[in-house]
Amino acid sequence: MDPYQPLYCLGLSTNVVGACIHDGCQHSPFMCAQEDCTCQNAHRGHTTTMLRGLFERCNRTPELDEANRRGFKAMEQMLNQLVETAVALRNEHTRLATDRVLAARHRETRDKLIERDGNHRFTGDKLHQLLRELEQPRPAQYPYWLSHEAIFERLTPQVLHGLQELVRDTWRFEGVFRLDGKNVKVEDFKHVGAERKLEGYGTVYDWSVRTVVLNGCTSDDWPGVLKRLAELSCVTGVQLSDCKLGEKDLEPLFKMEHLEKLSLGN
Numbered sequence: 001m002d003p004y005q006p007l008y009c010l011g012l013s014t015n016v017v018g019a020c021i022h023d024g025c026q027h028s029p030f031m032c033a034q035e036d037c038t039c040q041n042a043h044r045g046h047t048t049t050m051l052r053g054l055f056e057r058c059n060r061t062p063e064l065d066e067a068n069r070r071g072f073k074a075m076e077q078m079l080n081q082l083v084e085t086a087v088a089l090r091n092e093h094t095r096l097a098t099d100r101v102l103a104a105r106h107r108e109t110r111d112k113l114i115e116r117d118g119n120h121r122f123t124g125d126k127l128h129q130l131l132r133e134l135e136q137p138r139p140a141q142y143p144y145w146l147s148h149e150a151i152f153e154r155l156t157p158q159v160l161h162g163l164q165e166l167v168r169d170t171w172r173f174e175g176v177f178r179l180d181g182k183n184v185k186v187e188d189f190k191h192v193g194a195e196r197k198l199e200g201y202g203t204v205y206d207w208s209v210r211t212v213v214l215n216g217c218t219s220d221d222w223p224g225v226l227k228r229l230a231e232l233s234c235v236t237g238v239q240l241s242d243c244k245l246g247e248k249d250l251e252p253l254f255k256m257e258h259l260e261k262l263s264l265g266n
């Protein structure tokens with residue numbers, strides 16, 4: 001790894017106190033306080049800020065709108081509940097499994113004995129019962145409907161992978177292509193799922209767009225646009241809101257085999 005390098009201005013001074021935040025400025029932005037330094041000249045007339053103010057402004061997280069905030073909170077709550085449920089399930093399982101091996105009344109005697117708790121009412125019989133319980137071999141009944149192999153091979157992927165898929169399937173952080181208030185044309189989707197030539201690999205497809213969102217859009221060619229959308233096999237989700245489309249217009253989308261989610265608003 002590179003050794004640590006402090007910020008420096010155009011004149012290579014590391015005594016940086018400010019920065020240029022000018023629209024279109026291509027110089028290194030940091031500035032020292034030295035009047036005769038080259039950094040002062042380079043950013044003359046530019047919008048500048050004190051370094052401290054810059055850090056303060058950068059420390060903020062961008063504000064989210066209400067819908068985003070609520071969605072994030074609901075997803076977080078759900079995931080927290082998931083963690084709590086998993087922990088509770090494990091505790092319940094441990095308790096049941098231990099209870100089976102050693103009845104609760106014997107366990108208490110043993111725990112108090114190990115703690116050397118003089119307040120506990122020990123009796124000779126209690127110790128006798130405890131030792132008999134511990135030392136007597138018993139045929140134990142296997143308490144699961146699945147073999148240990150099946151727990152690993154069947155239950156584990158079902159629960160863990162199923163769960164991940166179920167949750168991730170409701171996410172769309174990436175691969176969203178969105179158009180707002182636009183007159184949409186077929187060409188707007190030219191780059192989506194387009195073929196790319198990669199040297200040595202032949203033809204590959206750009207699958208990065210998974211969801212298409214059209215919000216408040218119009219089109220002179222809805223049939224063409226929707227037909228193009230329906231052809232995009234990488235797109236598994238379409239959201240059309242406020243686009244004033246009739247049921248009939250949407251027919252190509254209903255035939256889209258790879259479409260998993262279709263959301264229509266208004």
Ligand SMILES: [Zn+2]
Pocket residue numbers: 009010011012013031032033034037038039040
């Ligand atoms: Zn300088």
Ligand SMILES: [Zn+2]
Pocket residue numbers: 020021022025026027029042043046
């Ligand atoms: Zn500048």
